[in-house]
Amino acid sequence: MQKFVEAGRAQFDFLYKNNIKPMSLWASGGSDIPRGHVFNPHEIVFFLLDKARNANVRIVPSVRAVEIELSPVSQKMTVTLEYLGQRLEVRTAVTVLASGGFANNRKMLQEYLNDLENIQVFSGNGNTGDGHKIGLELGGQLIDTEFIKPSYGFIKNAADPNDFTMIFYGGAVILNQDGHRFVNESISYKDIGLIALQQTNGRSFIVFDENIRIRQLESRPPEAKLWENLNKHSSYVFFADTIAEAARRAGLHPINTEKTIRDYNEMVEKGEGLPFGRKSLSGGFGKPVKIERPPFYVMPASSGIMGTYCGLKVNDKTQLLRSDGQIIPNVLAAGEIMGGVHGENFTPGCGFGKALAFGRVAGETAYSLIQP
């Protein structure tokens, strides 16, 4: 974890110096103060791609690594690749496994997660666990598999990874189809994801008002797609001038919903402790707010997998480790493929942040290993 903080900071400074700056700062799940630096990820990826190309790094898309053979004598590697229907072998001094997670490998996912029928997967198509398989064949170890959880906040039948909101950290509440709250909305969205799946028919709804919508737009610009240009054709969220009417349109019990919000507002006003232990907007930060200014919004929500959060065991130089702790020579793993970083709960930003930070560390380690 110390390494993550140090390397994350170094990457932040590097990006900042190159004029890649965060769009906003906010407190997301698990943050007791605003420390979530919201970047445009496309900007970072294109910047790094340019840097690599300018340094004469050759990037060949559509190549699939399938196997690594490690010579016990020379410790040099032969990597088998598939490219345009052909198999090729390349010799490498160091290999970095960076194939992301395995959320799109249903068979692997089923080994570690129940209730998969109600969970959509939003990870990249290439996240099929190839690197995990290669690492395991070399004697590596998969750790933290107990921490795979779906994230809460997708719209119903989401088609796009951007159909996702964390507006409950801006003050929205989450109700089941009977119109009752059932969870502390300030906890990690991964924990909310599991609890929401246990509600009747696996259904739940995010309820908020105009004030919360506007604040969310200001604090989390990536959610503009959902919250900026709402109109009556917006099929993923229902709104009306009264809570009961918005609830009715969304298929949520209108009378119970109205009472739930009335009671919630009264408790917020009095500064009383809220049921299910909500004391803050998010992870200890910010005071809960009343839901009081029309229009009122009700969004049927679902849970989805955005990453596998577990992975191959490595040391703080990203060197792949056997279960006995021995280093597997010259094989590194960086990014989502690594385990041992998130622990039980995922703090938003630590997925992309982990790839940025440990990508840097892997580069430094690879360089040190090939020095004569």
Ligand SMILES: Cc1cc2nc3c(=O)[nH]c(=O)nc-3n(C[C@H](O)[C@H](O)[C@H](O)COP(=O)(O)OP(=O)(O)OC[C@H]3O[C@@H](n4cnc5c(N)ncnc54)[C@H](O)[C@@H]3O)c2cc1C
């Ligand atoms: C919808 C969504 C929203 C997210 N939101 C956030 C967020 O707000 N904050 C955050 O921190 N994180 C977020 N994440 C997680 C974050 O995007 C990932 O953790 C991060 O991009 C992982 O980077 P990576 O380089 O390790 O893997 P990836 O970006 O998955 O890249 C791995 C690459 O390896 C390729 N590959 C796979 N197998 C092979 C093979 N055999 N040979 C060659 N190439 C292969 C894949 O095709 C892919 O291109 C989100 C993820 C999703 C899906």
